[in-house]
Amino acid sequence: MSPGAIADVGAVSTQIRRILRELGVEPEVVRRVGIICFEGETNIAIFTKGGRITLMVWDDRVELFFADNGPGIEDLELVRRPGYSTAPDWARELGFGAGMGIPNMEKNADTFVLRSRPGKGTAIRATVWRKGNERQGSSAGPGA
Amino acid sequence: MKLREVAEVTQAEVLTGRELLEREVDKGCGADLLSDVLSVVEENFLLVTGMVTLQAVRVAEVMNAAAVLIVRGKRPLEPVIAYAEEAGIPLLATQKGMFETCGLLYSRGLRPTRFRRVSEYAG
Numbered sequence: 001m002s003p004g005a006i007a008d009v010g011a012v013s014t015q016i017r018r019i020l021r022e023l024g025v026e027p028e029v030v031r032r033v034g035i036i037c038f039e040g041e042t043n044i045a046i047f048t049k050g051g052r053i054t055l056m057v058w059d060d061r062v063e064l065f066f067a068d069n070g071p072g073i074e075d076l077e078l079v080r081r082p083g084y085s086t087a088p089d090w091a092r093e094l095g096f097g098a099g100m101g102i103p104n105m106e107k108n109a110d111t112f113v114l115r116s117r118p119g120k121g122t123a124i125r126a127t128v129w130r131k132g133n134e135r136q137g138s139s140a141g142p143g144a
Numbered sequence: 145m146k147l148r149e150v151a152e153v154t155q156a157e158v159l160t161g162r163e164l165l166e167r168e169v170d171k172g173c174g175a176d177l178l179s180d181v182l183s184v185v186e187e188n189f190l191l192v193t194g195m196v197t198l199q200a201v202r203v204a205e206v207m208n209a210a211a212v213l214i215v216r217g218k219r220p221l222e223p224v225i226a227y228a229e230e231a232g233i234p235l236l237a238t239q240k241g242m243f244e245t246c247g248l249l250y251s252r253g254l255r256p257t258r259f260r261r262v263s264e265y266a267g
Binding site: 010011014017027031034037042082083095096098099100101103104106 | 177
């Protein structure tokens with residue numbers, strides 16, 4: 001995504017949704033990946049000057065990687081708390097910034113790994129399993 | 145109920161998706177916060193919203209919503225309507241406000257979607 005991309009929010013999710021559907025990925029998986037991507041690209045658009053989203057499709061899982069060089073996340077426990085948000089007013093006026101982004105990404109992923117360093121950036125890996133759909137747990141810790 | 149009935153009950157104008165008005169919806173979600181829409185656990189619902197942004201349509205698309213009903217006489221810009229048309233998301237627009245719109249639809253049998261409860265989230 002590029003700087004000032006708030007108007008484009010949802011463009012990556014909808015594109016990924018189409019790709020996954022064309023590949024014949026299970027509808028429930030497509031929907032969960034779509035939600036995760038929407039929340040992720042929203043965060044990149046609101047908080048950073050750009051980032052990269054990578055989609056990987058495997059026989060048994062779909063993975064999304066988010067990477068940005070943004071401000072990073074100061075308190076990793078707080079961002080996982082529903083309703084906690086540092087989004088600016090302009091984002092809230094557009095219907096964003098309710099503080100449910102990270103919690104909703106985590107909830108829709110089977111595995112969710114978030115690494116962030118204040119001042120350096122944030123990286124997230126979210127995995128949705130195509131078979132079994134068993135929750136594998138998640139971790140959120142300080143950046144390496 | 146069919147989208148055609150949704151339009152009749154709320155006296156809504158059909159901005160796009162006229163050919164999809166036979167589509168059935170039995171659930172509705174009234175929200176202006178996109179994260180509320182992103183926490184709906186069901187599909188094929190009617191999104192009732194005051195948002196007229198492209199993002200609102202894209203959220204509806206990602207969530208497999210059946211249609212978007214815009215309240216309070218707002219009208220999306222032409223590119224938003226064009227996008228909805230291409231995505232196969234019918235766009236309806238009513239002059240009525242959110243509360244009245246939802247009340248009318250509820251009284252005709254439309255029921256609320258379920259949301260992921262906030263207590264379900266980690267934190």
